[in-house]
Amino acid sequence: MEVTIKIFRYNPEKDKRGHYETYKVEAHENDRVLDVLELVKGHKDGTLSFRRSCAHGVCGSDAMRINGRNMLACKTLIRDVGANITVEPIMGLKVAKDLIVDMNPFFDNYKKMLPYLINDNPLPADGKERLQSPEQRARFDESTKCILCAACTTSCPSFWASDEYYGPAALVTAHRFIFDSRDEGAEQRLHVLSETNGTARCHTAYNCTEACPRDIQITKAIGELKMAMVTGKID
Template sequence: PTDRLLDGLNRIRWEQDPTLSFRMTCGHGSCGSDAMRINGICGLACQKLVRSFQEEVLIEPLPGFKVVKDLVVDLHPFFEKYRSIKPYLITHTPPPETERRQSPEEHQRFEEAIRCILCACCTASCPVNQNKGTKDYVGPAALVRAFRYLFDSRDEGTKERLELLDQPHMAWGCQTFWKCTEVCPKEIPVTKQIGQIKRRIYESKPEK
């Protein structure tokens, strides 16, 4: 009764087909490597109990990515887009002798975004990313990480971040379908955070 889909996949590989390929690492929802489409909805195999499904379970690779083998997809394009938003702290002042301090209230502004495990469920579920005409859209996962640094009080790269995000394939590429928020295994309010990025961009522009 406590078997997860990941356990089922492992049993298939151990007992029936040793060539079955899928990714897994931690097995308890922290690494995000076992993301796949389960009965049409993207999620983590380690978080889905077999008993929660009534009959047959259709397991497919994440949509929108090139399939390498079985349930393994090529995530290089996903991580290239992730790197494009500068997913690191930008500072221009000399480093302090101890650390760059931050209050609990300041940390709380982006605390939810830190939960992202880069499983790509949101990107694979996004209708914009699945549309060939808008495939250049950077995607919700990258924007969640952009939000994380844009609202970090220690970051000093706000101007360049806003200029980077103020492009059709960046923040404005989001069409607010909410699919990313629906499937996020860490329950991050992805769409809301992208909306806050858009608002920050808008407020940074001079009044006409």
């Protein structure tokens, strides 16, 4: 089938502002949008720039706006979006070139959540691992699925307004560690979350939940963080 793909283009060395270019390529309905982008780059215009790495929905590199919705190009089939496709960079982050955005503000916010296990207590007597029951693991299982693709954060109206807001992905990271029974850093993280740009900026628009390619219930996770701040319960 013939696919018409309209792609946002911006070259900071030549363009004052972004524009769209349209390409027509032959593709199968079971091909992915990423395949179509590769066809355009390989056969039509080698200057097209976009991020991709694993191409199997694990690395989170190729989050982009496809027909107005944040998706991973490697997980989106042509048959699901139709033969007329518009591809744009994710919103709220500065465009570096074409579909590539500057992810630094996103990762700066991520780092503020202290995304590592904090536990200064001595190891158990056997000197091995800190054990955890299946129930304790299940408590934060969903938030471990995050691949940091930024689809959620860049679909959030509060983040569009200001990239100072930590954003859903960072809050999911906080959730992943705060509710981990082995972690002792909940107090530090909750203090970060209670700042002006923390959970208070979430207005439960649910865009993040809808955008997440890993089907994480992000708004629910943020709600659990808010409740943890009020009740102190982190089990």
